[in-house]
Amino acid sequence: MGNGSDDLEVDDLRAQVKPLSISSQVSSITDLSNTPSKTKAVSRPIHGSLFQLKLSSLFLLRGVTAKYQFHLGTEVTDQGGKFDDLLFKYQVSTGGGHRQWRYRFLQAKHKLNETKNQITSEALLDDDHGDFSVSKYYRSYCREILNGSEGRRPEEIDDVIICTNINFNEANLNAYGIELVPHNDPSDKILSFEKLPGGKVPVRYKLKNTEVLRKKLTEWSKKSKLYSLAKKLIECETKNMCLSVTHELIKNCHLALVKEKVIDLTTKRLHSDFIYGKNLSSDANELRRILRDFSMRKLICKEDWKSCTFKLDDEFGLGEEVQCLSGPKEEIDSFLDKFVFAVNTPNEEELDAIMKNELGKYYNLLVSDVQFNHFSNTMLDWFKNRDSQWMTSDEGIRIFEDIKEKVDEIRCSVLINYVTQINQIAEISDAATQEIAERLKPFLNSSNKLKINYFTTNWPDFTALKVIAAIKTLPRVSSALTATWLFHPNTHRRRKTFKI
Structure with missing residues (x-):
């Protein structure tokens, strides 16, 4: 970051x-x-x-x-x-x-x-x-x-x-x-x-x-792969793990490890030329340098390279493919x-x-x-x-x-609290709701298609709330009922439509 x-x-x-x-x-x-x-x-x-x-x-x-x-x-x-x-x-x-x-x-x-x-x-x-x-x-x-x-x-x-x-x-x-x-x-x-x-x-x-x-x-690749190979050799030798060609890294260079005299296939140890730095390729020399650095930092438990022994699988070092220690360029x-x-x-x-x-x-x-x-x-x-x-x-x-x-x-809690507060402010008690419901019954049960009823109060907004609350208590009123109320306070006039 x-x-x-x-x-x-x-x-x-x-x-x-x-x-x-x-x-x-x-x-x-x-x-x-x-x-x-x-x-x-x-x-x-x-x-x-x-x-x-x-x-x-x-x-x-x-x-x-x-x-x-x-x-x-x-x-x-x-x-x-x-x-x-x-x-x-x-x-x-x-x-x-x-x-x-x-x-x-x-x-x-x-x-x-x-x-x-x-x-x-x-x-x-x-x-x-x-x-x-x-x-x-x-x-x-x-x-x-x-x-x-x-x-x-x-x-x-x-x-x-x-x-x-x-x-x-x-x-x-x-x-x-x-x-x-x-x-x-x-x-x-x-x-x-x-x-x-x-x-x-x-x-x-x-x-x-x-x-x-x-x-x-290409320069970075060579250094990186030889470094990874050195670490793998150390890991397999110190932990007695097999140098298996099923591992992608070893698969791409096991033939080169034998051909370039890093590992002696007969003794399953480091090749003597590799130990003493004789007649090595540039890749093998670089790998030897990295391993020597690891040895100085005590990443190899055995100081004597002659005693390093590797466990090899049956296919290690066998094949005709041309390989190099620094691996494929792919x-x-x-x-x-x-x-x-x-x-x-x-x-x-x-x-x-x-x-x-x-x-x-x-x-x-x-x-x-x-x-x-x-x-x-x-x-x-x-x-x-x-x-x-x-x-x-x-x-x-x-x-x-x-x-x-x-x-x-949270919403439910806020809504319940809000409704409770409104009911308290508007004085929408059960008794008030029942009183308005009784006043509405004759009006709502009338056979006339056009129905108009009047409620007079100094608080029209609150009266509307009480009417709505009362209508909800009347089981015979259709849920699709459409009503209109008209406010006539002293200072303004508004018209609203609602559905219950």
Whole structure:
């Protein structure tokens, strides 16, 4: 999320807002086979936190409205890496009654000055940790999303999104050989926006696979894949896990591990040439350097590389396919296909207006401020919980049902109190109502089609209320009865028509 040294931290936000319990609405999910792991809370700048919260709220609202079966989580670092602000996991039909999970990863970047801040080529080509560094997000896509603990396949991923309320400096990008490709997906029911009242137009782009970008990504790709491979070798050796070709990372380089003298297939240990750095390819030398760095940081338990032993499956090292340690280049294409910039997105204040409007449609109301306040407080309570759990679609539906029940209770209470007060002011007692009802019976039972009756009083508005109350007590009066009353007070004349 967007950084700001002068911003309050989210801990301050937690301290300022009274906790709201939603334990009945958001419960722990125990089915780990279908449920993502627990999320974690961290400290964030407050305006960025609000942006992330409101995007999460929007995903929940639109996910429920679209009738998706989904899980919604925030700060999912173990699965999303640098795309951990929001993970939306939902089911799609694959035909024949079968369904599968699809994934959307999102990182939120909120800026306070939308006019001054723009995304430049320098920000995109930053090799380090900038908010919009393509290399940072590419490494994360390869390491945590494709080759992490869950190992998502590209076909399972809808997109990995940078969502920000600022826009690109397109002239600057073009000057450095970076091109944008508009990405308008009419089937997206979650992250699509109309033109905003202030004239801002939310839009989505992908990065065109230009020579400049391809060269940079190739450099980053090599480093990223060798880093992931080193981590995998360490994990399998120290935990006595099998280097299985069923794992996507090992599948793409197991032949190269043998051919480039990293692992000796006969001894199932590190190759002697690799240990001593003799006659190695550039990829093997780089992998050796990374492993040596890990050893210096004591990430390898055994200091003597000669004693490292690997458990290999039967198909490891067998085959004629040409492989390299840095893996296939297809991941670059996969990343560029999934990597989406959602720019000029509504800021955290504009998101409020959008959600109020959509809540109004959900509840069939012209004004939904009360419902929005309940919804915002419920989501804030979930978001600020340091041990926040994932939110499911069923829990989201229950939240909206609970909000409706609470608002209906408030309305009923206010209406009863209002009617009671009016009855007291107008002196609409049972005796007064019965008195007027007796005066009305001869008039209403008359056979004349045109019926006119007169009541004279100094308080005509209250008399009308008493007449209405009296008519409701008469069982023979048709519910479709149409009546007209004429007020003749000293100061004005009004005519009103009503149906009972």
